[in-house]
Amino acid sequence: MAFKINKAGNLIYLTIPEFSDTGIVRHCFTTKQGGVSKGIYASLNTSPFKDEPKEVTNKNLDIICSSIGVDYTKLVMSKQVHGDNVLVVDENFLKAKSSDNQPSQGYDALITDLPEIPLMTFYADCVPIFLLDPVNKVIGLVHSGWRGTALHIVEKTVEKMKKIYNTKPEHLLAAIGPSIERDCFEVDGDTAEIFRNSFSNYDEIALMKGNGKYLIDLWLANKKMLLESGVRQQNINESQMCTRCNRELFFSHRRDKGRNGSMSAIMELNC
Structure with a gap:
């Protein structure tokens, strides 16, 4: 397993050692353990798009973000639609966002080269993909469910990183997180x-x-796309953890028939 399990009291979250070793990002993939949610969202639902009081979700976000050194009030997220649109989080986006203070909608991947701007995407069986360009200091998060996988969203995200930030795929670090096997x-x-x-x-x-x-096999499909995009085999980390099988750790849309909270991928550049 290429992901590390971290525990702090009741809180459990995952990190990617290869990403941590670069020293330039703070990141995690959450589990369902360690929050204050009740009922079907117990206990660490991190999605504000669920039918849960905002103050409860915000408390959960504060818990997990504080544990990794991130300011949860700065989180940049989007209401995902299982599409292939990639949101470029730049200064122009942040200026526009500050004027309406509403989450974006319609994006399933986020990329940025701005430090201390944490990106966040949501999961409950779909495939989370972390991308890190340690040379140009660029990060990306990709929500790739079956529709996004069929639309080749991870390839499109890498292409956008190449076009906007001059990312070279051979320098990219990638990680495929917990999802349905x-x-x-x-x-x-x-x-x-x-x-x-x-x-x-x-x-x-x-x-x-x-x-x-x-x-x-969504894991293999996304891995093949990363390789075809030019990411090196040795730079691809795989959690090999199934969200449907691991009831104690993860929410699962399929297992729980949609009555579930969401895990999140969170990542920010710290320099």
């Missing part, structure tokens, strides 16, 4: 056909199960 992700023929039309290596990432059902 292949054997837990059964889909019907219509969804499988979308992947067949989207990937030349379809036979590697899809397995016919029978009775019109298929298993899709």
Whole structure:
């Protein structure tokens, strides 16, 4: 496992040692443990887009962000739509954001080169991908569910980092976080056909199960896209942790039939 489990009292969160070793980012992937949420959101729901009192969610955000040295009031997030739009968080964006103080909508990936501006994306089975360019000091977070994976959002994010920040893929560090594994992700023929039309290596990432059902390997699909984008094999970290299987640690949309909170990926440049 390329992610480290950190514990502070009841709080449990994950970090990526290779990212920590660079000394230029603060980051984590949250679990469901260590917050103040109740009921189906117990206990560390981090999404403000759930039906939970704002003060409860904000307390959870304060708990986790304080633990990694981030100011939760500066978090930049978007209401995700399972699309392929990438939000560039620059000075112009921050000026516009400060005028309305509302979360963005419609973006499933965030990138920035601004220090002390924490990015945040949300998960409950979809694939979180952390990107770090330690040379140009650029970070990215990608929310890649099955729709985002089929739309190649991680490739589009790398391309935007190359275009805007002159990121060289061979310098990128990448990490694929906890999400639903292949054997837990059964889909019907219509969804499988979308992947067949989207990937030349379809036979590697899809397995016919029978009775019109298929298993899709989102981990492998995203890893293949990172490699095809020019990221080096040795620079790709994989948690290999299934959100559906690990009931004690993670929320899971599939397992809990949508009655669940959300984990988050959080990352900021500290210099």
